[in-house]
Amino acid sequence: GQQLNQSPQSMFIQEGEDVSMNCTSSSIFNTWLWYKQEPGEGPVLLIALYKAGELTSNGRLTAQFGITRKDSFLNISASIPSDVGIYFCAGRSNSGYALNFGKGTSLLVTP
């Protein structure tokens, strides 16, 4: 599978700050997904994107499917301590079923 480039690798922020992370690929994807994983657990789906240009929100989270279909970003507004975890982007191309994952962004939020 193809590895996605996810950045930043880690973020250490204060409660209340906004967070932005992004993911890029050298190939076109037709689906972008964002997951959050907490220690000892499997990834939990946050947002799914299916169309280029699509902007979707889930509470304080907003994600966009890039127009070029090769990138996506996730924003978290007004972060809180329970936002702590590792955020993964995942993409799927037309040529395959498997999800290709980024290496994750580790988010730490201090009260």
Add this chain to the structure above:
Amino acid sequence: KAGVTQTPRYLIKTRGQQVTLSCSPISGHRSVSWYQQTPGQGLQFLFEYFSETQRNKGNFPGRFSGRQFSNSRSEMNVSTLELGDSALYLCASSAGDTDTQYFGPGTRLTVL
């Protein structure tokens, strides 16, 4: 609906042994995928089963195999374990072949 369940949650084995991991998908989901997660390589796709047939396979050696039963439950087997097989093994289910995948909590395998 109950989520994806995986058993056991933790497993310790020694090199050369084999291991079988189990995954029960969300009720009504017919597709089950398996992923290996390690700190160095991240999340990597192992294989996917749909209606008891393996439809997709990642780039892993033949020591890694799986199967799916008629009730959509799936098992994954790793034979002749190596130290490098230590990882979190995640199972994900989806309703159809391009639908969103939902993950289980994983099985943490440690090979000594």
